[in-house]
Amino acid sequence: xxxxxxFLILVPLGTAFLIPFIDLINAKLRRFFVLLGILLxxxxxxxxxxxxxxxxxxxxxxxxxxxxGWHPPLGITLxxxxxxxxxxxxxxxxxxLIVIYSIGYIGHHEGKYYVLxxxxxxxxxxxxxxxxxxxIYVFIEMLTITSGALIGFKRSQEASAAAIKYLIYNxxxxxxxxxxxxLIYFNLGTLNMADIxxxxxxxxxxxxxxxxxxxxxxxxxxxxxxxxxxxxxxSYDTAPSPVTAVLSGVLSKVYLYxxxxxxxxxxGFETLxxxxxxxxLLDLALLSSFFGHVFALQSNNIKRLLGxxxxxxxxxxxxxxxxxxxxxxxxxxxxxxxxxxxxxGLFVACGYLLQYTxxxxxxxxxxxxxxxxxxxxxFIALLLSMIGMPPLLGFASKWYVLMxxxxxRSYFGAFIVIFGSLTAVIYYLRYIAKGFEEVKLTEDDLRExxxxxxxxxxLYREKIxxxxxxxxxxxIVGFGLGFRFFDLPLRMSIESIMNVERYIELVLGG
Amino acid sequence: xxxxTETQPEVESLNKLMKKTLISVVLAGVAFALYQNFxxxxxxxxxxxxxxxxxxxxxLKDTGSLNLITAVLYDYxxxxxxxxxxxxxxxxxxxxxxxxxKMLPVSSKGLSFIVKRTLGIMTPFIxxxxxxxxxxxxxxxxxxxQGGVILAAISIIFSIVYGSAFDYxxxxxxxxxxxxxxxxxxxxxxxxxxxxxxxxxxxxxxxxTAETGTLISAGSIPYINIGVGFKVGAGxxxxxxSMIQKTFEEDF
Amino acid sequence: MAxxxxxxxxxxxxxxxxAVRFDEELISIIFLSIFSLIxxxxxxxxxxxxxxxxxxxxxxxxxxxxxxSAISQIRHGDSD
Numbered sequence: 001x002x003x004x005x006x007f008l009i010l011v012p013l014g015t016a017f018l019i020p021f022i023d024l025i026n027a028k029l030r031r032f033f034v035l036l037g038i039l040l041x042x043x044x045x046x047x048x049x050x051x052x053x054x055x056x057x058x059x060x061x062x063x064x065x066x067x068x069g070w071h072p073p074l075g076i077t078l079x080x081x082x083x084x085x086x087x088x089x090x091x092x093x094x095x096x097l098i099v100i101y102s103i104g105y106i107g108h109h110e111g112k113y114y115v116l117x118x119x120x121x122x123x124x125x126x127x128x129x130x131x132x133x134x135x136i137y138v139f140i141e142m143l144t145i146t147s148g149a150l151i152g153f154k155r156s157q158e159a160s161a162a163a164i165k166y167l168i169y170n171x172x173x174x175x176x177x178x179x180x181x182x183l184i185y186f187n188l189g190t191l192n193m194a195d196i197x198x199x200x201x202x203x204x205x206x207x208x209x210x211x212x213x214x215x216x217x218x219x220x221x222x223x224x225x226x227x228x229x230x231x232x233x234x235s236y237d238t239a240p241s242p243v244t245a246v247l248s249g250v251l252s253k254v255y256l257y258x259x260x261x262x263x264x265x266x267x268g269f270e271t272l273x274x275x276x277x278x279x280x281l282l283d284l285a286l287l288s289s290f291f292g293h294v295f296a297l298q299s300n301n302i303k304r305l306l307g308x309x310x311x312x313x314x315x316x317x318x319x320x321x322x323x324x325x326x327x328x329x330x331x332x333x334x335x336x337x338x339x340x341x342x343x344x345g346l347f348v349a350c351g352y353l354l355q356y357t358x359x360x361x362x363x364x365x366x367x368x369x370x371x372x373x374x375x376x377x378x379f380i381a382l383l384l385s386m387i388g389m390p391p392l393l394g395f396a397s398k399w400y401v402l403m404x405x406x407x408x409r410s411y412f413g414a415f416i417v418i419f420g421s422l423t424a425v426i427y428y429l430r431y432i433a434k435g436f437e438e439v440k441l442t443e444d445d446l447r448e449x450x451x452x453x454x455x456x457x458x459l460y461r462e463k464i465x466x467x468x469x470x471x472x473x474x475x476i477v478g479f480g481l482g483f484r485f486f487d488l489p490l491r492m493s494i495e496s497i498m499n500v501e502r503y504i505e506l507v508l509g510g
Numbered sequence: 511x512x513x514x515t516e517t518q519p520e521v522e523s524l525n526k527l528m529k530k531t532l533i534s535v536v537l538a539g540v541a542f543a544l545y546q547n548f549x550x551x552x553x554x555x556x557x558x559x560x561x562x563x564x565x566x567x568x569x570l571k572d573t574g575s576l577n578l579i580t581a582v583l584y585d586y587x588x589x590x591x592x593x594x595x596x597x598x599x600x601x602x603x604x605x606x607x608x609x610x611x612k613m614l615p616v617s618s619k620g621l622s623f624i625v626k627r628t629l630g631i632m633t634p635f636i637x638x639x640x641x642x643x644x645x646x647x648x649x650x651x652x653x654x655x656q657g658g659v660i661l662a663a664i665s666i667i668f669s670i671v672y673g674s675a676f677d678y679x680x681x682x683x684x685x686x687x688x689x690x691x692x693x694x695x696x697x698x699x700x701x702x703x704x705x706x707x708x709x710x711x712x713x714x715x716x717x718x719t720a721e722t723g724t725l726i727s728a729g730s731i732p733y734i735n736i737g738v739g740f741k742v743g744a745g746x747x748x749x750x751x752s753m754i755q756k757t758f759e760e761d762f
Numbered sequence: 763m764a765x766x767x768x769x770x771x772x773x774x775x776x777x778x779x780x781a782v783r784f785d786e787e788l789i790s791i792i793f794l795s796i797f798s799l800i801x802x803x804x805x806x807x808x809x810x811x812x813x814x815x816x817x818x819x820x821x822x823x824x825x826x827x828x829x830x831s832a833i834s835q836i837r838h839g840d841s842d
Contacts, residue, residue: 006711010698013596017694020603020687067589069710073561076589112607119600126593138593145597149604160608187551189560210547579812643815651811659819666827746824753831 002063004044005080008088009126011040016118023111031103034114038099041121045092048085056488059495061085062506064131072131072508073192079131079507082492087128087257089489090337094249094344095121097468101348102242104464113153119146120246124254131507133181133191133266136258140177140222144170147251151239162238169231173221180214183207193266194507197500200267208267209275215262216277222255225318226288229311233299236307237360241351244303248310249344253336256317264497269324282322282410289315289416293423300362302354305427306346309386312420313339319416320401323408329494331400334486338397338476342385345472349379352465353435365431367439375466376435378473383428385476388421392480574719575648575728583653584731588712592697594655595738599694602745609752621671629671636664644739648728654738661743666750683751686744693741700730700737767807774800787836791829798822 015037022029048063055061065078080088099117106113123142130136148170152163185191187207188199200208217228224232236244263272272278292312299305317339321332352375357364369376385394398417405413479485496503565578565586575581583591643650644657665686668676704713714729721727777800781793798821805814 003705003711010701010711013592014698016596017599017691017698021691021695024684024688066710068585068704068712068714069708070586074564075586109607112603115603116600116607119596119603122596134587135590135593138590138597142593142597142600145604146600149600149607152604152608155608163608183547189562191561204550206550207547210543213543577812651815653812656812656815656819659816659824663819663823663827666824670827750828750831753828754834 001065002048002080003065004048005063005078005129006065006067008041008044008129009078009122011037011044012118012121012125016115016122019111019115019118027111030111030114034099034103034118037118038096038121041092042096045089048080049089056082056085056492059492061492064507073190073195076135077131077192077507078129079503080129081503081506082489082496083257083260084128086333086489086493087253088125090340091124091128091250091254094340095124095246097471098242098245098249098344098348101245101351101465101468104461104468105242105351106240109153113150116146116150117246120150120250124250127254128257131193133184133193133196135191137174137178137181140258141174143251143254144174147243147247150243150246151235153240153243154238156238159238162234165231166235169221169228173218173228176214176218176221180211180218183211183214187211192507193261194504197266197268197504198508200271205275208271209277212263212267212272212275212277215267216281219255219259219262220284223252223259223314223318224288224311225315226284226291229288229292232311233295233304233307236310237301237303241347241354244306245344245347245351248307248347249340252310252314253340256314256321256336259318260321260497265500265503268500278322278324282319282413285315285319285322286413286416287315289313289319289420293420296427297423299427301360302362302365302431303347303350303360305431306343306350309424309427310339310343313343316401316413316416316420319410319413320404323404323410323413325404325408326494326498327400327404327407329497330490331397331402331404333490333493334400334483335397337486338385338393338479341472341475341479342382342394345382345469345476346379346386348465348472349375349382349469352469353379362431362434365434366437367435369432369435370438372466375469378469379435380432381473382476383432385480387424387428391477393476393483394480396480396483570722573714573728573731574722575731576723577648577650577653579651580647580653580731580735581728584647584734585712585714585729588701588734591734591738592701592712595694595697595741598742598745599690602690602748605749606752625671629667633664633667636660636667640664640739640743644735645725645732647735648731649723649725654735655742657735658739658742659746661739662746662750665743665747669751669754678751681747683748686748686751689740689744690748693737693739693744696737697734697741700734704730763807767804770800770804770807774804787829787833791826791833794829795822795826798825 015033018033019030022033049056052061052063059082061080061082063080066072067076067078069075095117099114102113102117119142123139123146126139127136127143130139144167148163148167151166152159181191184196187203188196190196190199203211221228236247239247263269269278272281289312292308292310292315296305296308296312299308313335317332317335320328320335322328353368353372354360356371357368381392385392388395388398398421402414402417405411405417565582569578569581569586570576573581573585575585640657640660640663642657643652643660644654647653647657665681668680700715701712703715705711707713707715707717714731716729718733719727719729726732774797777793777797781790781797784790784793798817801821802814802818805811805817
């Protein structure tokens with residue numbers, strides 16, 4: 001019973017509930033509370049790591065909390081093992097950086113924005129920490145509704161259309177997930193993950209197949225894997241940059257966590273193999289990666305292009321995880337971390353650069369690099385990391401992914417990794433070259449430009465926004481040199497994925 | 511890209527037909543799979559019902575709530591209810607965020623005199639019924655969610671029958687926001703009280719329990735119900751209001 | 763009891779089909795509301811009073827009101 005893992009969910013939830021109240025009293029106090037909430041959250045994470053460092057070293061790290069005092073399988077249990085800790089830490093770091101960025105970037109409707117942002121924080125922490133199927137569904141629903149609202153944040157016609165498209169796809173996925181949870185409860189009479197995992201193999205194979213297929217469809221829609229990827233680029237394009245950074249940096253990773261938790265801990269990989277779903281899923285993910293990179297080649301809009309490249313990378317991560325080897329998980333988890341920082345950093349940098357352009361289109365990217373040199377150099381460093389240049393974090397993770405594919409003799413996968421890097425060189429270099437193109441401004445353009453950037457011309461806002469961009473670049477460069485730092489957490493997570501019996505024992509017996 | 515105008519409707523109707531067939535095929539497939547699954551499942555007697563049996567047997571003893579559904583919702587799985595009410599909270603924030611723009615006010619004058627008088631007589635009874643459903647959640651069917659919607663109906667009736675300006679004067683958006691966050695904080699506060707008094711988040715508060723079957727029995731369940739009721743009611747009223755009016759312009 | 767249930771289920775499917783069938787939004791909404799009412803009766807037949815109350819209040823009451831206000835917005839929006 002460690003109460004801090006409960007407060008990891010309650011602190012952002014409480015902050016979200018308090019913000020409208022504070023707005024009614026004095027709107028100027030809002031930012032103070034936002035910072036307080038996020039700092040408290042970071043403090044909790046850091047104190048959990050420091051207090052349990054010894055058990056982390058030894059590999060027997062496990063914390064849990066019984067909500068309402070009901071022991072499993074009766075009540076809801078929160079459980080934190082190595083995998084949860086890894087995802088909780090990287091989610092918290094990303095959300096911390098992006099909330100500071102938002103203080104600089106968001107200029108209107110701040111109250112509602114921070115409410116939704118903190119609900120996303122609470123929900124992603126809840127998804128990562130809970131050990132109960134229905135609870136996961138509740139938090140998924142929370143993520144969907146809040147992120148859908150934030151996609152429509154700009155309130156233009158386009159943004160509303162994108163938000164509605166996003167909501168239709170994702171609510172449908174949520175309903176499918178709910179159907180799966182319902183069938184599990186009908187058949188097994190329990191909702192606790194460890195309990196389900198113990199009894200799932202006793203079901204008839206037809207029911208197993210149907211439940212697995214439903215969960216798979218739901219998760220594939222949520223992650224944006226090939227047959228269901230069409231909601232993704234549009235919503236990435238129209239959402240404001242910090243929201244896009246959250247969508248691609250946090251939400252897709254949280255869904256990847258659900259994917260791993262569901263198909264390794266709850267349903268079990270042996271079941272997938274027995275149902276012949278693993279080969280299908282591997283091919284689907286690789287195909288999705290291929291299509292993502294191909295679509296990115298023909299895209300003429302920087303944010304859409306980054307969205308398509310996200311599809312490529314998520315597909316690659318899913319594929320390498322589906323190999324079900326230690327090397328595969330090592331590469332996959334490392335690439336989850338590096339992609340989280342690279343993509344969020346890129347969208348953050350985009351938010352700064354695109355303040356000065358008329359639209360997100362390729363032709364408007366002209367001359368962007370000449371006007372804000374330092375941010376553009378950070379942007380280029382992040383792009384090079386996406387391609388996989390050696391001293392950066394992207395290289396390390398791609399290398400491990402490639403090695404995992406080669407080790408498992410999945411040559412199509414190895415080809416996709418190389419193909420992704422090569423196409424990325426083409427489609428990113430185009431933008432870098434365009435950014436350095438000389439542009440001649442007419443007087444009308446200049447006047448229009450002065451009016452078109454009211455927000456970031458405030459000095460402290462510009463300072464914050466560019467500082468966060470540099471921070472992301474520093475993370476990419478620093479961890480690229482010292483990526484062995486992730487060795488311990490990654491081994492710990494792989495241990496907790498592979499050792500399902502220990503999870504069951506700890507959750508039910510602890 | 512010249513499409514002859516004569517053939518366009520034909521193409522469109524063909525597209526529509528294609529879409530309809532596709533949707534029907536998918537739906538039929540899902541229905542077939544569901545039917546297969548349900549036919550594979552063991553019969554009602556053979557279902558694995560360990561958890562439900564336990565709750566039916568000792569739910570009343572554990573929680574003191576006569577209505578076992580409320581016992582599950584606000585005691586055994588109270589954290590899920592906190593999550594669900596947070597979903598509504600998020601939806602309200604999102605809808606206010608997206609829809610708060612200048613719109614044409616609908617039915618600003620309201621309906622005829624007869625309707626107004628009738629509703630004036632009926633409204634207190636609706637409110638009473640809503641409050642009854644909320645506060646008797648642990649004794650009779652109902653609870654915070656259902657009662658809250660009934661309370662929200664009052665605000666909706668006001669804006670339809672008397673015009674939205676009347677509703678605005680009676681319950682301004684600020685009041686509704688205060689009620690909503692107040693309800694949410696009540697829920698959270700009762701959960702935190704569980705930590706200090708009983709040692710677990712959202713633990714039922716034992717010292718509040720009275721004799722089973724009375725209004726103030728079942729520990730903290732009625733109070734959570736009241737919090738959820740006001741939260742849901744005010745939230746849904748805000749949703750409806752922001753869909754018809756134009757006064758949310760400033761950021762509050 | 764069984765006869766009543768079969769009749770209700772038939773009407774349920776009928777109202778669902780009708781709600782999809784019509785292009786006019788208003789008729790669809792009315793049929794959805796009828797659908798909710800029949801569903802309420804079915805829940806009551808199966809002794810799920812809590813769910814029945816929720817369905818009656820939300821499905822038949824609130825949803826209809828919100829759909830109506832959305833439609834009135836669409837019709838007003840046409841002149842914009």
